[in-house]
Amino acid sequence: MTRNVLIAGAGPGVSGSLARLYASEGGRVCLLGAEDGVLEALRSSVESLGAAAATAVVDLTDDAATRTAVTRLAEEAGHLDVVHFNPSAYREKDPLSLTPDELLDDVRLGVGALLTLVQAARPFMGPGGRITATGSMAADTPWFGAASLGVQKAGLQNLVRSIDNTLKGDGIRAVSVTVRGMLAKEGAFAPDNVARALRAAADQDESAWQSEIAYTA
Template sequence: MTRNVLIAGAGPGVSGSLARLYAAEGGRVGLLGADADVLAALRADVEGAGAEALTTVADLTDDGATRSAVTRMAEQLGHVDVVHFNPSAYREKDPLSLTPDELLDDVRLGVGALLSVVQAARPFMGPGGRVTATGSMAADSPWHGAASLGVQKAGLQNLVRSLDRTLADDGIRAVSVTVRGTLAKEGPFAPDNVAVALRAAIDQDETDWQAEVPYTG
């Protein structure tokens, strides 16, 4: 089954691997990201895999701009089968140096932008649609040195659960994949392997659906 996929927060790591994975299945891939050069490289990868790629530079912390970008891309795709949410902000500050404004800025990207993306994509999604998100063990095992990341990932996991329950009656499900390890260039936590786990999460049996799936490598 080929799918139209919209990836928000597209970059060279896990989201790039996921884009290539869906492209290899023949799906059309829409890429929203902050860096034009990175998006151009990903587009070349997707097209090299034989799939069509659409790219848009977008500041995901800007609600209006994000909604407009998602709507334009979804209109080009025609319909959206999978929305993948990937962004997070890494700020190396502990709770005694992190300011409330910095925390809110980071949460706006790592959690709040999910609302902008999904709400804009929803009119283009039907039964069988899926929302996925890149989660992290920081949600329940945070490192104090980057305190905002743990808050983001905990909030993301919680929000995905709420989205899943809200969308389930319409046949759309949401899931976050909690990466319980440190991303690395090689090994079980290499981006390509994490992408396989994210891709597999959408094929869960709906009768036993889990809105949070751990990936332990």
């Protein structure tokens, strides 16, 4: 099955593996990210697999710029089958040093940007469309030393559930995959394996749909 896929927060890790996984099936891969060099390298790897690719450099916390970028890429693609949300902010501060403004800045990227992405992509999605997100065990077992990450991942998981309930009547489903382990170069938590888990979550049977799936070793 060929699909048009939009990946937000695209980079060399899990999102890059996911881009190449979808590219291997054909279709079109649209990449949103913050660094031009990273996007161009990923674009080249996608195109080397025979898929069409398009990129946009954008600060995902900039609502207007992100909406413009999503609309442009979606119009070029014609429609979107899968929208994937990957970004989060890692700030090594515990609750006694983290400021409210820093927390809000991080949540704006790791959670709030999903609202922008979904609202901008929705006009280009139809029945069978899927929204996926990279979750983390930090949602319910946070490390105090990076307190904002746990808040982001808990909020992401919650928001994905709300998005799924909002769109399921239109045949569009949303799911977050909670990665219960540390990402590594090899093994179960290597980016390619996590990407396959995200791909499988998008393909789950709609009659038994789960809006949050745990990925473990």
